[in-house]
Amino acid sequence: YSTARLASLRAENRPVFVDATAAWCITCLVNEKVALSGSRLRDAFAKNKIAYLVADWTNRNPEITELLEAHGRSGVPLYLYYAPGAAQAKVLPQILTESAVLSAIGAQ
Numbered sequence: 386y387s388t389a390r391l392a393s394l395r396a397e398n399r400p401v402f403v404d405a406t407a408a409w410c411i412t413c414l415v416n417e418k419v420a421l422s423g424s425r426l427r428d429a430f431a432k433n434k435i436a437y438l439v440a441d442w443t444n445r446n447p448e449i450t451e452l453l454e455a456h457g458r459s460g461v462p463l464y465l466y467y468a469p470g471a472a473q474a475k476v477l478p479q480i481l482t483e484s485a486v487l488s489a490i491g492a493q
Contacts, residue, residue, distance in 0.1 A: 386440035388448055391467075394436045398469045402430070402490065405440040405449060405463035412479060413462045420481035429492035466490055 386403060394401045404421065406413040420426070430437055440449045442461050453463055456476055464477035466489050477489050 386438040386449065386452075388452070391438060394438075395467055400433060400435040400469050400490065401438060401465075401467040402435050402486075403438045403440055403452070403463075403465040403467070403474070405442060405453060405458075405461050405465075407441065407461050408443040410461050416462060416464075416481040420483045420486055423483050426483055426486055429487055429490060433490060433492060435490060 386405075391401060391403065404417075406417070429435075440446075440452060440463075442449045442453070453460065456463060456465070456474070462479050464479075464481060464486075465474035466477065467474045468491075475489055478485060
């Protein structure tokens with residue numbers, strides 16, 4: 386993840402999913418295993434050409450801190466979906482299910 390990469394993908398009108406996470410975040414690790422690693426979701430991302438950006442906040446990267454603060458958060462997890470042409474990101478719940486992500490990206 387970088388602000389520039391996100392801006393570039395959005396300028397291309399690509400859908401983007403941002404996963405703000407950290408190695409020490411238990412909720413993040415559970416969400417990764419339960420909601421973000423299934424073949425159904427991978428297939429939906431591929432079919433819809435959704436760019437998947439990992440914002441790794443393990444070492445408190447200041448660029449990711451800005452992203453978190455811009456969405457009213459002081460820590461991870463934070464999951465954002467930027468639909469093509471949308472002015473703002475859709476903020477997903479901190480506790481994810483695969484069906485919630487599929488619904489958010491319009492692939493259910």
